[in-house]
Amino acid sequence: MSTQEFQRNRDNFCYRHPDRQSFVLCQRCLRTICPECQTQGAVGVICPECLRDQQKAQSPAQKKAERRWSRPRAVSASAGRPIVTYSIIAITAFVFLLTLIPGGFGGAVQDALYYWAPLLYPEFRGTSQPWRLLTVALVHSGIWHVGLNMLALWMIGRSLEPLLGRGRFLTLYLLSALGGSVAVTLLSFTTPVVGASGAIFGLFGALLVIGRHIGANIAGIALVLGINLVIGFIPGFNVSWQAHVGGLVVGLLVAFIYTRTRAVRQRGLQIGLLVAVGAGLVALLFVPVFFPALIIL
Structure with a gap:
């Protein structure tokens, strides 16, 4: 409607x-x-x-x-098929299957990809593993976790990817995943996390902004998003609300950039603003180094 x-x-x-x-x-x-x-x-x-x-x-x-x-x-x-959406689902499902391999191999895969903020900083662990900021979206804690995330990606991606185009959709997904990891770093530094929830919430946020921009009825999307956000704050649910909030904020921001730079002549501006968002997220990762008192353990 x-x-x-x-x-x-x-x-x-x-x-x-x-x-x-x-x-x-x-x-x-x-x-x-x-x-x-x-x-x-x-x-x-x-x-x-x-x-x-x-x-x-x-x-x-x-x-x-x-x-x-x-x-x-x-x-x-x-050209209009959500190839990026299907590719992300396929890659994520493949990685999940790898984590199920017994004999220690599956555990080693998950150990190499999940996100734990101290592993990013040599000052804390003597090593730096920045790939975890994004690979966290590939590993999940169980079949229900990966299933629900990929179902949400499939439902949103089929509508959003053709609207944005493949490149913009992939950029949105990756920046949202990065935003989720940055939020976990600042708001729950010692908490290990897995899952693509940050990226998924970024897609939710983008759908809200773009739907509002084109005049669509976004009440249903807002309700679903609100329910999922509230669940993250309920005690007993093993959910990283920090990743949800971080991904959502970045998704809202990226979608706002897209809606304000639609013209071909604004392509350079759009790319510049997206690079600025990515650079800003990376800059926030230096907060634990220079302002350790500001992070939440």
Whole structure:
């Protein structure tokens, strides 16, 4: 369901399929296009009309080169599929299966990937293992943990990835996972954590912002998000609310950047702001080194 404001704003819908909402613009004419109308170009996706105009303007030599070297047109049909979502689910499921291998191998895999803040700082453990900031999203404590997280990723990713595009969606996921790890570092320094919950909450936050931006009814999303946040604070639930909050805040921020830098001419600004978010998160990781009194053990 959506609001009247959403229905009136035709820029939120594919110009060829008025009933399909999208967040992706043709890189030539800047009209909104749905996944079915997207064809991957050299510098982004273009709509069918711009593709025809481009092909008409080609010289015979260019047409011959395109037939010889370009990808088959069938490839463009998959442009709207949530490939990144499916890939993350597949990789996470594969790692989870590795952790189930007996004989110590499964435990070694989990030990190498989970996040425990002291392992990040040579000052505390004599070693530095920064990959754990992101690999924590690959390991889970059990079948229900990984199952619920991947179910949430599948449900959100199928809608959000086609709206944002693969690169922006992957950036959102990774920055949200990083945000969850940073929050755990600052708010629960000695607590070991596993799971993709920080990244998932980042996707929830992004869905809230983008849904609000296009005028969609976000009441249901807000309710589900609120319930999941409250669960993290209930005693007895072995849940890292710090990772949830960190991922959520970063997801909200990244989505806000996306909604304010949609135009092609703002691509450089968008990239710069995303780099700034990543740099800011990394900077916060120096707080335990220079201001150890501020961290919460």
